[in-house]
Amino acid sequence: MDITGRKLFVKALQEEGVDTIFAYPGGMVTDLVDELYKQEGIRVVLPRHEQALIHEAEGYARATGKVGVCLVTSGPGATNTITGIADAHYDSVPLVIFTGQVPQNLIGNDAFQEVDIVGMTRSITKYGVTVQDRKDLGKTIKMAFHIARTGKPGPVLIDIPKNLQTQTGSAVYPEHVDIRGYKPNETVHIGQLKKAYKMLKQAKQPLILAGGGVNIAGAGQLLTEFAEKMNVPVVTTIMGKGSIPTDHPLYIGNSGMHGRFSANKAVSECDVLFSIGTRFNDRITGDLNEFAPKAKIVHLDIDAASISRNVVVDVPLTADAKIALERLVEYAEPKNTEKWLAKIAAWDAENPLEMRRDKGMSPQMIMESINEVFPKGIVVTDVGQHQMWATQYIDMPVGKKMITSGGLGTMGFGFPAAIGAKLGAPEQDVVCITGDGGMQMNMQEMATAICEHAPITVCILNNYYLGMVRQMQQLFYGKRYEITCLRRQVGCPDNCKGPNKACPPYVPDFVKWAESYGAKAIRVTEESQIMEALQEAKANTKTTTVIEFMIATDELVLPMVKSGNPMSEMILK
Amino acid sequence: MTMKNRWIALYVENQVGVLAKVSGLFSGKAYNLQSLTVGTTEHEDVSRMTICVTSDDITFEQIKKQLNCMVEVIKVMDLTNVPLHMKEILYAKVKGIDAGQKAEVFQIAQVFNVNNGNVKVADIGEDSILLECTLTEHRNNDLIALLKKKFKHVEIVRGGAVAVEAISTSCR
Structure with a gap:
């Protein structure tokens, strides 16, 4: 019929x-x-x-x-x-x-x-x-x-x-469809895989770079097993974060523009870079001529078009990360990398990843408290400084998920994505880490969160600025904060160098705004209030909770590599 | 890294929007497209494109991979180093000429018409001649250059080249 x-x-x-x-x-x-x-x-x-x-x-x-x-x-x-x-x-x-x-x-x-x-x-x-x-x-x-x-x-x-x-x-909905121009790769070239493995086996200073492809393929556990069996250290992209638990002894940290010093140093010094599921985006490589200069590169990716596009590789491998890693785990034999691991540890001790602890509340403190109160579940970020702090400081034990806009860097992504994540996984705690700029790009979604009963915890790191751009202005544009102040209004001086008494207190008042939808709202101004606020939010399983953290306006994301510079040239302080 | 002309034969689904998708790849990724022709094959649901690009080796590899990624692309063939037959159709209208100049056009046509039939006089008027040429792209370029040098009013209409793999490797 x-x-x-x-x-x-x-x-x-x-x-x-x-x-x-x-x-x-x-x-x-x-x-x-x-x-x-x-x-x-x-x-x-x-x-x-x-x-x-x-x-x-x-x-x-x-x-x-x-x-x-x-x-x-x-x-x-x-x-x-x-x-x-x-x-x-x-x-x-x-x-x-x-x-x-x-x-x-x-x-x-x-x-x-x-x-x-x-x-x-x-x-x-x-x-x-x-x-x-x-x-x-x-x-x-x-x-x-x-x-x-x-x-x-x-x-x-x-x-x-x-x-x-x-x-x-016709009422028929077909069970199968055959598309002659679309045949996803479901195998791996064994010869190439063995060649890649051999290269890694013979390396003195081997390094695995894990990207988002490992997480998408659900191959995190296999990756961890492979690294463990061979004692090879692992760095991740921000999309690959969590593919190996962040507290794993072989995990160094994120590499790239705001990566950990030791992670970028390891990329620059390794002799074999075994990369899985990354497209070597410019945020990872910096200046391509100086990227991993001493390394032979293995590039394993499901997308043939991303291989040898940005970085010329020695062993290309087109395959799904999981299928390839299943084989690699079989091959893996223990390897002595003690000296290399000690070198990396020394670099990390030289320039550890940490923020100041002297005056007031720092983003790191907020992230550490989130780690403590929400050890499991899903962390969703928006785009900007808070995103980098989250990818730097959020712990990722097995099973925890991080959802962030990595490739396009879409402000306004975080809050709705967190609502969607909660609707898909209602049994999980969902924490949205966002900024005052990105939050305002999709703040109408509070209605969705409330009406669809998606109780999430929204942490707004409010510094009154579009912080990522402000940071560039602060470092590279002579501190001319052109249109990055979110409280700026008609009558403000042209050469304003920062907040003063004439600034309106809140644009908007996030607490009043959240409450107007029936959400719970907490404003945190001091370090001592962080934990309690997060615990209150976690306990509120009825509605969404907004916590507005009033952080310093001039906080920087460090370390950083200036766009287009080599990864070895990190700005540390 | 040498920039040179390279050739691709592309089998695609004969569907609305496929040409736009393929040509959009070249504009969107700033690939240097020289010519693109398309027509249906012996299977009416399949079209074949002949594409000429100017690129270096790495970019050319990337172009082939990007084309392969497309759901609507059935097969990508690199024709750069393959023995093949390749021709381009060209119409050249020479206008405002007298009897003596007409004779000259005939002469030129005759010289270019090596394989009897590649260049013919398709039409003629009181003071103009229309040539129809099926030559390689290079020969067409030569012919155009010559006509433009000799005559004041030349109208050129040309298609992109179409190519097919040779049957015997000796007859290129």
């Missing part, structure tokens, strides 16, 4: 095992929304803005490992998702985004709320298509889920014209 497109849409979601859909209604998806009303298995979450919607789906996907499913209307509904789609693309987050489209007879007429969303997102989706025929609907949705979740995961956009939603056609 034939059914309508809208019925097939819901059937497809059910067959894919979708339990949550993030949906914002609008003219061109009302049919689909109405059909969702008639079923009970799929929870429909209403965010308050489509940009936040897609970050919520990202948070959900990264917390659960499942595909995040989104539904938005045509035109502005669709364009509002673009930033989040790009974010998911760069961090390899599996999403399926359904966009409504004007009826086919209106496409191309500049109809009301018509945009070519497939064209606009072509370079930031793994796959995107406008369904042209009702008979293709089932197959296209099947393809979307298959492509989003396999290989290197990513966002897939399916644009469905309104007339196809009501048109009747």
Whole structure:
């Protein structure tokens, strides 16, 4: 018996095992929304803005490992998702985004709320298509889920014209789909793998660099086992953080622009760099000519296109991290790296990762208290200074997850992603670490957190500034704090060098704001209040809790490597 | 790192938007695209593109990998060092010429027409001639240069090159 497109849409979601859909209604998806009303298995979450919607789906996907499913209307509904789609693309987050489209007879007429969303997102989706025929609907949705979740995961956009939603056609939702141009790599080249292993085995100063690919593949435990068996130290990218427990004796720290001194030093001094699941982004390499100058490089990644793109490698290996590590663990034999480990330890003692403890509350103290109160669960960050502090100081024991916007660096990501993570994993504690700038980019989502009963702990590190840029202005732009002060207003002096008596106390007052939604809110101004506030937040399982930490305005993220400089040139103080 | 012209034959799904996706890759990643032609193959759901890019070795490897990543791309073939037949179609309209100059155009056409049929006079008028040439890109370049040098009003319409692998390796 034939059914309508809208019925097939819901059937497809059910067959894919979708339990949550993030949906914002609008003219061109009302049919689909109405059909969702008639079923009970799929929870429909209403965010308050489509940009936040897609970050919520990202948070959900990264917390659960499942595909995040989104539904938005045509035109502005669709364009509002673009930033989040790009974010998911760069961090390899599996999403399926359904966009409504004007009826086919209106496409191309500049109809009301018509945009070519497939064209606009072509370079930031793994796959995107406008369904042209009702008979293709089932197959296209099947393809979307298959492509989003396999290989290197990513966002897939399916644009469905309104007339196809009501048109009747086949009720069949295919079980399998064969795409001749898409065959994700499910093996590993044994010859290359052995060559890579041999290189590591013979190294005197070997180092493993673990990226986000290890976490996506769920290969953290295998990585840890491999490193342990061979006594090889590990550094991570911020996306790879947690792939090996941070308290593991072989774990050095993050490498890259705001990495640990000893970690970057180890990259510069190692003779074999065994990298897994990273694309050697410029934030990791700095000046490419001076990156790992003494090392032979093994590059294992699922994406062939990311191999030998930024860094020329000696042994390329296209494979899923888990599949490759399963083999590597079999090969692994113990290796004596004592001298090398001692060298690294000495570098760390020379320049340990720590912040001042003299005057007042420091971000490190806040992170350490979060570690103590929330030893498990999920930590979600926004983008900026607080993100770097979190990636530097948050402990990651086995099972703890960190969700951060690494590739695109999307401000406004943190709060909605944390809500999505909580909706996906309600049994877990979710802590969102954010700044006063990023928080204001999606603060309307407090309504979603409250209405969808997603009690999370939001830690706002408020320094009154867009701190990351302010830091650059402070260090490299003659302390000209152009448009980075979030309290600046008409009448402020041009050459303002910092807060003074004329500044308004709060823009906004985060406590009043949170309370206006019915959330709990605590303002912390001193070190002694940190622990109590966090404990109170943890105990509040009814609503979201906002803790506003009033930190110093001039706090810096250190160490740092200036963009484009070699990793060996770290600014330490 | 030597920059040179390189050739790719690309089999893609014959679907809406695929050409935009492929060409968008070149613009988005600042690859230097020289020419791109596309047409359906013996299978109507498959198109074949012939692409010429100017790049160094590393970028060219990257281009092939990026193309391979695309769901709609079925097969990427590097034609740079493959024996092949490659031709480009060119129309050259020479205008505002007298009888003597016409004879000159005929002469040029004759010289370029080595393999009888590669260059022909497709149309003729009172004071103009239309040449239809199926030559290699280089020969077409030569012909255009010559015509432009000799005559004042030359109108050029050319397509990108299409290429196919040779059957016998000796007949390039």
